[in-house]
Amino acid sequence: MPPAGPPTDAAPGPAAALERLRALCLALPGCEERVSHGEPSWFAGGRRMFATFADHHHDDRTACWTAAPAGVQEHLVATDSERFFRPPYVGHRGWVGVYLDRPVDWPQLADLLLEAYRLAAPARLRAALDGDL
Template sequence: MTHEFKSAKGLELLDKVRSFCMKLPQVEEKVDGFGHTTFRVKDKPFVMMGENDGQPSMALKTNLTTQEFLLQQEGTAYSKTAYIGHHGWVSIQDTAWVAWSEIEDLMVEGYARTAPKKLVAELMASRPVY
């Protein structure tokens, strides 16, 4: 089984995630041993992506409070990620159901939970305050 992106929808999502994540300090894109495309900081993943039968999906590292909030929403597009969900990971099976700004916020949260404090401080200094 491969998780390689082949569909137009999957390739478009990958490009969108890549263009966002690669702007974060010291992020690398890497295909893991399971064939998932991952975005990592200091070799620790905070976003994992794959595709099955033309349907792209992504998993994001969150804290347990954020995970619980996302899972309890009515009609949620989120689910607890298999095998690693107990560490706060959530999966989005269909990203069309979620606002892109929410996905960006979750990617930043995942990055901040994964990166060393020095890189998080660098990121926060460069982000506009709303």
């Protein structure tokens, strides 16, 4: 589980947050972006979604929803509910929401996205990520 740290940047606008999120996701091997439920979303190997952008779709906030290993969502929300939340629809499966309309700890978000990708990626892409091919 990535440690919760202080935010490292001022709050980006929605377009800047999306571009930075997109760059982090598309840097992962075999990642594909497509729209799902009206929002840009990222899929490992084109199959399983591991992250989605949420720009005022379900509330008045800009955020990222990402898959997370067991216990991560609960820990992050309990320790910093100003930055993390349980997203609707997927929160019951352990996904964690990260607010992007406030200062963001981008290295921590990159770690969360990497963990989410590992949960969704097929074995061949995990091996490519680890350099085991």
